Amino acid sequence: MGTKISNIEYYLPETLLTNDDLERKFSDWSSEKIENKVGIRERHIVREDETALDLALKAAEKVLKNYDKDKIDFLLLCTQSPDYYLPTSSCILQDKLRLKTNIGAFDYNLGCSGFVYGLALAKSLITSRVAKNILLITSETYNKHIHPKDKGNRTIFGDAAAATIIEKSEEEHIGEFVLGTDGSGYKNLIVPNGGLRNRYDINAKEIDDGSGSIRTDNNLYMNGPEIFNFTIKAVPKVVSETLGKNNTTLDDLDYVVFHQANKYMNEYLREKIGIPKEKYYLNLLKTGNTVSATIPIAIKEALDNKLIKKGDKVLLVGFGVGYSWGGTIIKI
């Protein structure tokens, strides 16, 4: 008895923010430089009246076009941008999707490591016979937290949702997990105000980060260099530990999908770890960094473009905000 990923679909909100738009807004920002360095040409942005829950709904509807929604007996929603503190957004989603009411549902708050954690949760729920067919949605809207004058973060992050179905299956297609947490880095990727530790501050002062990006403490803050330092130390270790736990080697793998953070960082990690280019997914050109949606979007794109096929062994590694990280190997 095992578990497998059976379907993935994703949804990108309609509004585009292109590099040319950014170049017009920020005079010293070059469209060409952005694309060459971070590998992003455009990102999709939610409207003012659109939330992560709306994106989750659209992604779920897409995946349920080819799947009987009455088979779903558990709903997992990974987001750091819920509609409310309470009630749970996935409860609202259950109703909007008209799923059965005799199912489990809850939100969990993770970012870039969210999809790998979601797989770990889904595998556990199925293996423990709590559920059989799980709808896992990873939906994020960082742009709602980003200051309009924060050219750095507006360049990097895109909004998106992915819906993944994980089912009970005869053979095990989802391998062993390596999960990690280091809260000492919590301040390096954070929205300081608006939660219960620091309330939203209507008089919050503008802060210049020293390289022309403006924000207030009500907005997303990311210390890029510090995050890069963290990934350089942590990611090679996660890879070797995940390979070890799954009794396999880089050579044995057919493909590798890391969280798509930005081209420069992802390419540096690839080179440092020694993953051949042809086995490594690297594409965020038209989506930007969509946080917990990057990995499922990458898997779907890799499948559609025949970069991976049935039977392939694929290493998945998510890492980022928290700090939180996770790795596993799946068989397509």
Place this chain on the structure above:
Amino acid sequence: MEKMKTEDFIKELKEALEIEDEDQEITLETNLKELEEYDSLSVLSIIAMIDKNFGKQIPSIDFIKITTIKSLIDLIGKEHFE
């Protein structure tokens, strides 16, 4: 680890900053932050370059204090250089 020659370090730094002009004079006294090419993206390249050549991660809080290339070398540690 082998020690690095200062000239080689400056060469790698020029590459990391994408300074294409071969004749542009970069010395130990050059203030990194005043270079046209220095921005938040080039900081990533410098971090990568330091990791690749010295296996070290410089905390960003120390990075903020950097002025001249000499100050960067001091931060990495003079013992790594010839």
